[in-house]
Amino acid sequence: MVQGAINQNTKLTKSWQQNYVDDWVKFYSKHTKEGELASYIPLLKQADKNHLGISIMGINGVTIESGDVGIPFTIQSISKVFTFIVACMERGVSYVLNRVDVEPTGEAFNSIMHLEMKKLKKPFNPFVNAGAITVTSLLNGKTSDEKLEPLFRLLEDILKYRPVLNVDIFKSESETSVRNRAIGYYLVETGYLESKLELTLETYFKQCSIEISLQDLAHLGMILANDGEDPKTQIEIIPRQVARLAKSLMLTCGMYDASGKFAAYVGIPAKSGVSGGIVAVAPPRARHEDLPFLEGCGIGVYGPALDKQGNSIAGIKLLRHIAKQWDLSIF
Numbered sequence: 001m002v003q004g005a006i007n008q009n010t011k012l013t014k015s016w017q018q019n020y021v022d023d024w025v026k027f028y029s030k031h032t033k034e035g036e037l038a039s040y041i042p043l044l045k046q047a048d049k050n051h052l053g054i055s056i057m058g059i060n061g062v063t064i065e066s067g068d069v070g071i072p073f074t075i076q077s078i079s080k081v082f083t084f085i086v087a088c089m090e091r092g093v094s095y096v097l098n099r100v101d102v103e104p105t106g107e108a109f110n111s112i113m114h115l116e117m118k119k120l121k122k123p124f125n126p127f128v129n130a131g132a133i134t135v136t137s138l139l140n141g142k143t144s145d146e147k148l149e150p151l152f153r154l155l156e157d158i159l160k161y162r163p164v165l166n167v168d169i170f171k172s173e174s175e176t177s178v179r180n181r182a183i184g185y186y187l188v189e190t191g192y193l194e195s196k197l198e199l200t201l202e203t204y205f206k207q208c209s210i211e212i213s214l215q216d217l218a219h220l221g222m223i224l225a226n227d228g229e230d231p232k233t234q235i236e237i238i239p240r241q242v243a244r245l246a247k248s249l250m251l252t253c254g255m256y257d258a259s260g261k262f263a264a265y266v267g268i269p270a271k272s273g274v275s276g277g278i279v280a281v282a283p284p285r286a287r288h289e290d291l292p293f294l295e296g297c298g299i300g301v302y303g304p305a306l307d308k309q310g311n312s313i314a315g316i317k318l319l320r321h322i323a324k325q326w327d328l329s330i331f
């Protein structure tokens with residue numbers, strides 16, 4: 001009786017935005033069946049491919065969540081955004097951009113082909129594996145834990161808790177990742193790595209294995225939407241210039257060889273990971289209509305069933321729908 005009354009009450013206080021998001025998540029959940037779990041990292045196969053969840057965090061403090069929101073997952077390639085940010089903060093933007101370019105590849109995230117094809121052999125961008133491994137090699141420190149300490153500190157400054165490493169996923173990737181080793185050896189030959197290959201790869205596998213939640217993704221996206229500043233404290237956590245550079249790369253390279261389509265149909269910076277997470281960033285919009293999150297927001301999506309490019313299949317469809325309904329596009 002009492003429980004029923006509480007549920008009734010909760011229902012009454014649900015916002016219209018929340019009701020819409022609940023419906024959209026339910027609707028797009030069926031598309032999870034069209035995707036596949038990542039299998040080249042054996043432990044990622046243990047995820048439930050039916051899961052789909054979303055968390056939206058506004059710069060104004062409003063949050064909306066729906067679907068499978070309570071499942072921890074590893075950050076995977078989304079970490080590349082934050083190691084790039086940390087490397088720029090440690091070494092300076094021009095130093096980092098001397099070693100990694102800012103051009104989309106139009107190739108798969110783990111492609112090695114474009115390294116051979118380009119005259120200078122400089123990795124195309126920090127979000128394909130070749131570029132990300134190069135950036136990781138630039139991090140200061142003599143051990144992988146030392147190298148990752150500033151990344152953990154940055155995440156802690158944003159999330160207000162210190163995320164942990166999923167050691168099983170880390171081991172699962174480092175025991176099997178022959179492709180990343182091949183890319184690594186190639187980078188040694190071209191002279192772009194600034195740390196020993198084994199140390200660099202260990203650091204890279206660890207950064208990919210940091211465990212986070214959907215709420216964390218939304219929070220990370222919200223700080224980027226606000227150009228690196230925490231709206232509650234007005235503290236600049238990421239320098240504005242670096243936050244903007246990271247967002248421009250997310251827009252052009254964040255979804256790998258689907259980045260063009262994502263920019264055309266969703267229209268906001270985003271970065272995916274092979275465990276099924278996507279962080280998306282909707283900056284403030286200058287509109288006068290009654291649209292949600294006009295002040296900007298971060299969006300986290302989790303759906304481990306992936307499309308051929310390695311992006312969450314239902315997650316992209318859900319983001320596309322929300323961006324259209326709420327006019328989130330930056331264009």
Ligand code: DON
Nearest residue numbers: 076077109208272273274310
């Ligand atoms: O390098 C790898 O294979 C992974 N640890 C990260 C790749 C990834 O998340 C690609 N994203 N869609």
